[in-house]
Amino acid sequence: MKTFGDxxxxxxxxxxxxxxxxxxxxxxxxxxxxxHAESLExxxxxxxxLDEWSFAGAHDYIRQEFTGVISKIMARR
Numbered sequence: 001m002k003t004f005g006d007x008x009x010x011x012x013x014x015x016x017x018x019x020x021x022x023x024x025x026x027x028x029x030x031x032x033x034x035x036h037a038e039s040l041e042x043x044x045x046x047x048x049x050l051d052e053w054s055f056a057g058a059h060d061y062i063r064q065e066f067t068g069v070i071s072k073i074m075a076r077r
Contacts, residue, residue, distance in 0.1 A: 019047035025076070027053040027069060029061030051076075 026043045028035050043050055053072055055065040062069055 018042075021048060023049040023051070025051045025053060025073075027055065027061075027072075029057040029059055029065075030054045031056075031058040032061070034059050 024043055024046055026040065028040075040052070043052075053069075055061045055068060057064050
């Protein structure tokens with residue numbers, strides 16, 4: 001495992017029976033190699049309204065896309 005994120009993703013036991021009643025936003029970098037399909041599937045099945053946002057970049061996409069992320073957050077208000 002290369003990073004803490006890799007370790008967390010592989011050791012966290014997602015329970016797909018969990019449900020939320022609030023809207024959920026899942027932002028990610030399009031080139032993120034640490035993001036696993038299981039974690040996205042958990043949010044897709046979580047029960048809340050879901051927005052998946054993808055940005056240019058890898059796991060640290062927010063460094064180069066900070067303004068774009070903040071703009072999308074503010075547009076949701």
